[in-house]
Amino acid sequence: MSSVLYDVPGPKARRISLIGSVVGGLAILGLLAWIIFTLGQQGIFEGRRWQIFTRADVWRLLGNGLGATLSAAGLAAVIAFPLGLLLCLLRISDLKAIRIPTRVVLEFLRGMPVVLMMLFILLGFGTSQFIAVVAGLVVYNAAVFAEIIRAGIQSLPKGQREAGLAIGLTSFKSRMLIELPQAVRRMMPSLVAQLVVLLKDTSLGYIVAYGELLRAVQLMADVLGPAFLFPVFFVAAAMYIAINIAISRLAVWIERRGSKKAAGGTAKADPVAVEAAAP
């Protein structure tokens, strides 16, 4: 795609680009080196600070934290997705009496900070921390999923629905059999991006003291002492990034496999309203 934006570079442009790349690369490397050096001066890379990662109990705590993160995110995703589908169907219902209230509810859910929602559920409904985290994630992400799928349905060519109705499907059946499957496939990148957001948002569980990865790391740093703050946070960040990139890659893979199966079935996605996923 990007090659459409500029001509195939000639020798001169290639040379300039190469010089630019080398200079830019060196500048970034220099910056990184300076950061590492400065942090190193403060002893952050001393072996003893990283030796904690040879300890079994440290890894067990990290494992527990990771388990708590993944189980909350997993459960929330499994509930939020069907709920999002349902909300989406209500949101585009033919009946005004359903459509409008749904829209109001969706605006509400989308507009509330997840931390506030978690705290509210914990205190207002007296749930456990796990339920508060999961429910907080579910209500927000279901609203976002609904919006993404709606954007997907609206980006479909009108003919899809018209053809469905013309062959005698009811409005509901046309939505379920014709439009939703295409919309979901079309919006896969956004849906996965939102899934990553959901997983990251488990870290907001600190507000209700849910023992997810970041909370585990924080408590661990408290016990070990401030010298270990940087190493444990660094490892936690690396774990998050690795898992999230894995999820994104998996999605790309599923998408490729799916599009092979659907060979030519769907029109090329119109990526306009796509990427509705919000951080």
Add this chain to the structure above:
Amino acid sequence: MKAFMTRRKSLLVAATAALALSLSACGDGGSTAGSDPTVAEKPTFAAGTTMEKLASAGSIKIGTKFDQPLFGQVGLDGKPVGFDVEMGKLIAAKLGIAADKIEWSETVSANREPFIEQGKVDLVIATYTINDKRKQVVSFAGPYYEAGQALMVNKDNDSIKTPEDVKGKKVCSVTGSTPAATIVDKYGAELVPAATYSACLEPLRNKQVEAITTDNVILAGFVDKEPDAFKLASDETFTKEPYGIGLKKDDTEFRGWINDQLEEFGKDGSYKKAWEATAGSVIKTAPELPEINRY
């Protein structure tokens, strides 16, 4: 997607477990300071009381802090240690419940009252200051300790001695905590809020805040860990924070019984022993058990 995540998770768990196994030789186990009080054998209580219910169930749910050094802090083995935890063990022992039958759950400041009201925990022992507003929703046994708010500053800072000295200056404390409200409302400091007290340490070290404020016992824990970096502004405290044991409102029998036990702990020396095993390692002056408030 879910199937994948579950599989991934179980793989990870397996990998972690394998690693744990292979490394367990190197670990030194963490520091599980604390005593093992003698468990009462088959204590008898009047039928229908909370004590009887807990004793026959053989287990008790106690809420405590997981991030409060010396009082309730979770160790690397995942179990909380501290003075609050010791008090919990002592009370459980009197009910005939061994320490390993206590279900500890983390309570943060925001969820202590709801947890008691909803019966999620039987007791809350979590640096829990007794005050009148809280008494409207829960009952308190004790106090079993009296702390007070203090200020911690950098070692080289001699300009702050009393809370009056922080007027208009930046002071770090936990968002929505009572010490934070006191230092702002009463002494006019500028609040720099953090998620935990330990999160305040870096800004203090970097001199981005002038002081950290909370109960003296918590600050003492930080000073103990880094005596070369920090000190208490003064040994005097400027509030009184009587720590109580929270339980369901109007469970008068249970409250009275715990108060009796507390007084007994004071007499038989187990109170002192619990202190010395935990906070006493840092705060040398052992406290006397405060007078029990039997309201």
Add this chain to the structure above:
Amino acid sequence: MDVIIESLPLYWEGFLRTLFLSAVSGVIALVLGTLLAAARVSPVAALRGFSTVYVEILRNTPLTIAFFFAAIVLPRLGVQFAQFEVAAIIALSSYTAAFIAEAVRSGVNSVPVGQAEAARSIGMNFGQVLNLIILPQALRTVIPPLINILIALVKNSSVAGAFFVLELFGYGRQLANANGDQVITVLLGTAFFYLLLTVPLGILASTVERKVAIAR
């Protein structure tokens, strides 16, 4: 209800701080995100690489960790700031910029290929193609997702409450602690002030969306 009315000045102060954080971070993130998107489609390999790595890392890191680096690691590197708002703005804008870059990039991809081809065939260079032809069209189509990202930014600013900046959510928690018997009311009040910012943005997004849909 009384507690909300009594605490209006505090709520208002928190509201203004949240508004300030969101507005400043939003503007910086928009500029930075657009630059990153331009770098992502540029002919210079190093720029493409940098932009890709930046977006991948920031999008996959929890905001809390971004805050940790801005508020705690940066001072260690000698980047001192007198106000913690600076750290919050650095964290929020660098995090949000990654999402904006992705949205703008997908907008660039949505502009029909013929547009860029036509522009190049009349002799425009990369900068001109991007600035005069692609971005104006792309920005129009990405405005609804961009507004969604800004809504998220407003809400994400609540994480700053855990990192030394007293904003709306922080005031809310303070009030909740002071009024232990009316916690729910206090939280509802906090929610109201967030909705005051996010709901108008949401309505704006759907209005723009409808306008854009007609224009096509």
